[in-house]
Amino acid sequence: MLARNTDPIAAIATAPGRGGVGIVRVSGPQLAPLVRALCGRDLRPREATYLPFLDEHGDALDRGIAIHFPTPNSFTGEDVLELQAHGGPVLLQLLLARCLEAAAHIDEATGRARLPGLRVAQPGEFSQRAFLNGKLDLAQAEAIADLIDASTEAAARSASRSLSGEFSREIHALRDALIHLRMLVEATLDFPEEEIDFLQKADASGQLNSLRERLGEVQARARQGALLREGIKVVIAGQPNAGKSSLLNALAGAELAIVSNVPGTTRDVVAQTIQIHGVPVHVADTAGLRDSNDEVERIGIERAWGQIESADAILFLHDLTRADTPGYAHEDQALLQRIRGTLPGSVPVLNVWNKSDAAPPQLEGSARDGITLSARSGEGLEGLRQRLLEIAGWEALPEGVYLARARHVQALVRVGEHLAIAAGQLAAPMPMLELLAEELRLSQNALNEITGEFGSDDLLGVIFSRFCIGK
Structure with a gap:
């Protein structure tokens, strides 16, 4: 089940335990009143400012760096506030509690809370917001968790390539070629009385063969990426x-x-x-x-x-x-x-x-x-x-491998199966264009599942629930 994605959220974004630096992150609409309550002043956008973090009495809980990222130029696409404090677990919990308390405080001038509904984020909810607000596609969002979990240098580098969008660009290129082929088939279905054979003139068979070859290359790299991950x-x-x-x-x-x-x-x-x-x-x-x-x-x-x-x-x-x-x-x-x-x-x-x-x-x-x-x-x-x-099944591929998951590999397998049936239809003496169009549509649906162009709420919930708090 997807979280309530309109609520403002806050969380400790660094790993549990003691450290030199710890981060508390807040994301939501119109954070300026909360920023003033915590920092005692407005912050210049995307500029690191060293200052005290204030409790409800105006005393300093700690001194550290605060950064305000106004929408839409932030990780989540919403207003984001990051407080970089000393990394003591108790201190970070106090700072998180202070964020929640300050957000719920009723402003005497307006009679409203500074940030109504602020709550502690669920696992992966910051990345989920980034996906829902179009800052990342689903494959890139998964790459964040993979980069954190990477157990080898090769896996970390491959996850970084996926996060930068390399895998997604390959999927989008396949999808664009598939859409073009679907347009040709649909044109033939819509205008059967025309003498022009849209499919033959546009070399639909050659386009489909080229698409299947490119899919094979993507599948090979995805299999290697899944192996690096698992x-x-x-x-x-x-x-x-x-x-x-x-x-x-x-x-x-x-x-x-x-x-x-x-x-x-x-x-x-x-x-x-x-x-x-x-x-x-x-x-x-x-x-x-x-x-x-x-x-x-x-x-x-x-x-x-x-x-x-x-x-x-x-x-x-x-x-x-x-x-x-x-x-x-x-x-x-x-x-x-x-x-x-x-x-x-x-x-x-x-x-x-x-x-x-x-x-x-x-x-x-x-x-x-x-x-x-x-x-x-x-x-x-x-x-x-x-x-x-x-x-x-490891092969030293000539190009960089991007990290992939089992669901990506399975989706690409389904794409290949549907394209194989489509090729059989196209090669038949009397192609059944309705069935050909349906196989191409199913192929596109399988590709869309990888990047999250559409998908069920259950699928998104399962993926993001595996993230850590604060991501």
């Missing part, structure tokens, strides 16, 4: 003492998990996000898979299977030094079979043969498929990293 979940699984914890430590470059020769040392999931060429990979080390009478270890093994079921990829670790032991090899195959039976066929299970530095040379041939490495020495780790990127 990453993939990789679970390391295998029997006890195969070197799972050592592999996690080697990939992370830190001693995150306890390594021991005692079977069953890892009894719970140890997870870490690593970067491989800017792509976030969420790696989980799990308890060794075996039958156990230890109650705590059994709980860890159950959690390991839970992690396996939710994985995007499995690294099944084999101990190369035990590869010629019949019982060990048989158990490995049984576990592999169970894992593959648990997962959808689309989830890859990669065989990783560990301890190459300790295995006799004659056993290295046991690694018939997969990757051979040594978690201890680091040999083979780069090959594993590259293989993980391949599994994730």
Whole structure:
């Protein structure tokens, strides 16, 4: 549900906790009376002014920088006041409370409140105001949250490109080409008695093919952008003492998990996000898979299977030094079979043969498929990293990637499906132009969902509710 978007709103715009600077932000119509109450004077537009922030008695709560952004030249498109104070949590709460109190104060001259209805903002409501007032489209608004949440440098740079409008411009270019094609089809429908074949003369088929090619390029960059944002979940699984914890430590470059020769040392999931060429990979080390009478270890093994079921990829670790032991090899195959039976066929299970530095040379041939490495020495780790990127579907694209979300990718897939049906209609000996026009309309609708040219209130509510307070 959309918030009441006509109310003035206020919030602490900086992260919780102590810091050198904290910001309280207010947005709404005609903030001048509130500015005078808090700052003791009017402020020049968009000019930082150092002054005291006044309480109800005229005493200073703090001294800091105040900036007034009159409408429409502000982030939200409304009047915006930013108070940059010292970043103590208690002080910022006092300053926010003072904003609410000053707004509700009844002016004796007018008999009205300075800023009626001022309330604390909901998560994402400042960005929502910017979207509703035409300062940002929906893809750019989402990029704000993505930029804040970015866990890698590549993700941050890609989110910045989306925020600047690069992704939106691509979508608008596709939409404009689609609108032009729809006009041709509608013209043919509206004037069927004309001898001129609008579609053939305007090379509608060539335009549609060009549109589909361009869509493919946008889809490729969007898929990479979604991967940069979400990453993939990789679970390391295998029997006890195969070197799972050592592999996690080697990939992370830190001693995150306890390594021991005692079977069953890892009894719970140890997870870490690593970067491989800017792509976030969420790696989980799990308890060794075996039958156990230890109650705590059994709980860890159950959690390991839970992690396996939710994985995007499995690294099944084999101990190369035990590869010629019949019982060990048989158990490995049984576990592999169970894992593959648990997962959808689309989830890859990669065989990783560990301890190459300790295995006799004659056993290295046991690694018939997969990757051979040594978690201890680091040999083979780069090959594993590259293989993980391949599994994730990462490609080094020649142009900059913009950050995208799963809903963007899904919308582009629907556009492609509708355009494919439209191409089939257009190529038919007797095209059914009504169906062709409908497929083009549905394609445009799917594109519009990305930038928010139209959309349901429920969709907007879900998107902006995931933002932090003050954004």
